Structure formats: C-alpha cells, structure tokens
Amino acid sequence: MSTSxxxxxxxxxxxxxxxxxxxxxxxxxxxxITVEHEPMFTVEESKALRESLPGAYTKNxxxxxxxxxxxxxxxxxxxxxxxxxxxxxxxxxxxxFGKGELLEAVLGVPAGSVTPFALINRSATDVAVVVxxxxxxxxxxxxxxxxx
Numbered sequence: 001m002s003t004s005x006x007x008x009x010x011x012x013x014x015x016x017x018x019x020x021x022x023x024x025x026x027x028x029x030x031x032x033i034t035v036e037h038e039p040m041f042t043v044e045e046s047k048a049l050r051e052s053l054p055g056a057y058t059k060n061x062x063x064x065x066x067x068x069x070x071x072x073x074x075x076x077x078x079x080x081x082x083x084x085x086x087x088x089x090x091x092x093x094x095x096x097f098g099k100g101e102l103l104e105a106v107l108g109v110p111a112g113s114v115t116p117f118a119l120i121n122r123s124a125t126d127v128a129v130v131v132x133x134x135x136x137x138x139x140x141x142x143x144x145x146x147x148x
C-alpha cells in the first residue's frame with residue numbers, strides 16, 4: 001500500500017487555477033474564448049448570454065451515493081436528469097448532491113462553480129464523469145473556467 005506524502009503530512013494539494021487550465025488547453029490544441037460576466041448560478045440566469053455566445057450551455061451536477069461514489073454529470077442546460085434512473089443505469093446507490101466541503105476537496109471549486117474543467121485537479125481522479133449525448137452535437141461548449 002502506498003500513501004501520498006501530502007496525505008501523511010495533512011497537506012491539501014492546491015487546486016488548479018485559470019492559468020493552469022488555459023495552459024493545459026493550449027498544450028492540447030484546444031482553442032478557448034473567455035467572456036467575463038457577473039456570476040450566474042442558474043440556467044435561467046445564463047439565458048442572457050445566449051445571444052452573444054454560440055455553442056452548448058451546460059449544467060453540471062456533482063453527485064454522491066451512500067457508498068461514497070462520486071459522479072460529475074455534464075449535461076446540456078435543458079436536459080432533464082432523472083437521478084434515480086441515472087443511479088440505476090450506473091449501478092450506483094441513490095444519488096444526492098455532493099456537499100460543498102467534498103466538492104471543494106475533490107474538484108477544487110466551490111458550489112456554483114462546478115465545471116468539467118475541475119477534472120484537471122489530481123484530487124478528482126476518483127470522480128466518474130457522465131456526459132450528456134446532446135452536448136456531442138456542438139462544436140463549442142460553454143463552461144466556467146474554474147470560477148463562476
């Protein structure tokens with residue numbers, strides 16, 4: 001069994017920031033455009049951006065089950081998500097929304113800033129990812145760059 005020296009010393013890894021994220025995306029040859037705006041916490045609030053930003057808009061759900069399994073659901077903003085059916089399909093227990101402390105510890109982002117980009121953090125290796133098929137029809141996808 002191996003343990004991380006950071007865990008032994010009680011040191012929490014520093015979550016990735018925008019600079020690290022953008023450098024990694026550039027390294028992978030993925031072009032980005034960043035539009036600064038006031039924080040938006042609901043799909044409804046973000047509807048004002050539709051006219052100026054093309055592409056898919058997402059809603060991102062950080063879920064856990066009683067066994068501690070963690071799932072990040074990245075869905076098109078208008079997709080209805082049946083958590084009970086999703087848990088059954090994935091062979092998981094009943095899903096609930098992950099607590100804010102766990103979200104920050106694992107994905108390195110606070111509530112309201114959940115994004116698939118948070119998977120860049122090493123602490124996110126145990127998070128399963130489910131991507132809505134509807135998103136795959138878009139050339140561009142709009143997501144928070146690790147902060148709302």
